[in-house]
Amino acid sequence: MIPTERRQIILDMVAEKGVVSIAELTERMHVSHMTIRRDLQKLEQQGAVIQVSGGVQSSTRVAHEPSHQIKTELATPQKAAIGKLAASLVQPESCIYLDAGTTTLAI
Template identity: 55%
Template structure:
């Protein structure tokens, strides 16, 4: 078989089963382990599949993101742990960008006591919380209001964010793979891209449940990030792939059962 035929065969196998092992594909295709891995990488780069330990599965499709209130009630322990781990990167006097999202709200809660911070965000909830719980210098981007996620997106927001030079840009996502971040909303792309472009260090902050989901619009390749902060639920092969790309991987400790 030529590569395209092998890749279509892999997709056909996954249409029948949720996960197919690499060993099974090697046996059924009659090719080497390395050849199967190369074919999987092509499919993964295209957002069709996601690698798991010892095998591969179809990527989950994200048609639309949940509204803020629903997101806030999901995976709360993991989000709190990831937010705390990301907050450890923040030092007094920094200029940071906090992208919209409930995990970054947890980060914001952890940095309220830092001295001399300048925080820029497009998230209304983060802005409101910091305005009453911190003395940081605080900017909101403004722009097109996305009501469900309580944030601003689009060209006007990205133009405002481009005025700053960030020590760290903390970026959120509801869907990502080792190939990159995606979103159902095209308007989110310019905001995330400009924040990364203007930052000395770009950090992706996402709990592991978001990994393996793919949405319609490609936003950013994972390779633009210096660091990914996630939790131990991330697949070991995905974490290894990130490290091979030169991306630092920080795994948050398990805080399940603890309460702040």
Template identity: 60%
Template sequence: GVSHMTIRRDVSKLEEQGLLVSVSGGVRAVSRLATEPSHLVKSTLQSEEKQAIGALAASHIAKNSCIYLDAGTTTLALARAILDRDDLQVVTNDFEITQLLIDASQCGVIHTGGTLCRENRSCVGESAARTLRHLAIDTAFISASGWDSRGIFTPDENKVTVKETVSQVSARSILLCDSSKYNQVATFMALPLTRFTTIITDRHLSDAAASHIARHACEVLRAG
């Protein structure tokens, strides 16, 4: 028979290659996203992990910064973690984040405008990217529909130009993505992981995946 050590080593190797992902009690194959869940559905998923990611991300924001918050429920968790800050300029394409910051913070807010994406309650496309090209951002906090050891993915081509543009106009880019999205790919790779200085995910990302990414792409921080 095959030893447990050999199986573990083989699983680890397949995980590093992005072909498998460890989950509680076993492994699963890489999955492909054809469409994205709605904002309402996403807001109910991994909420504890998102809260931990948001809190850790907030500690990485220097005083008097201009930051970008990408559309998504993990970046919304970060927005909730900075409500007591009055020294920040926040740029976002997300309506939910904008509404929260208008109602409950003293941050300066710039909304990109652009083509409405109803499912995601955000603006996408070239018109949103055009706003970003005129800005100088200190830190961009970028979200993704899925990610693996190569990069971040989206099933929506209109989101690619926004993510690409904001990474170009920002001094540094940080990926905020929970581990349930790891090894989920979609048609469009928006950015390679090498474009990020740091990935902030949750404690459930496996050691094998974290060390592989840290060796080949960027720093990995696991919150919670």
């Protein structure tokens, strides 16, 4: 498979999934990690994708990501319900780790 074909497959997979791992790409195209990395570097230089840890994502995905403030205002009843349920599962004297996501704010 020539580089142009591989790069088109990468773009198609990213368009379909949003984010694709390097492992998925190597498995799909039966090429080495370095071959995929070179293709990703070329696509990133063209502005078509953005490399992320272990994979690649659409360059438009970042541009359309809502701000943290906007995310806090989305699906608030659902987030409150999730937070209430999750908090009820925490045992006394236990320790939990939460990320900085807007759903975890309700816990």
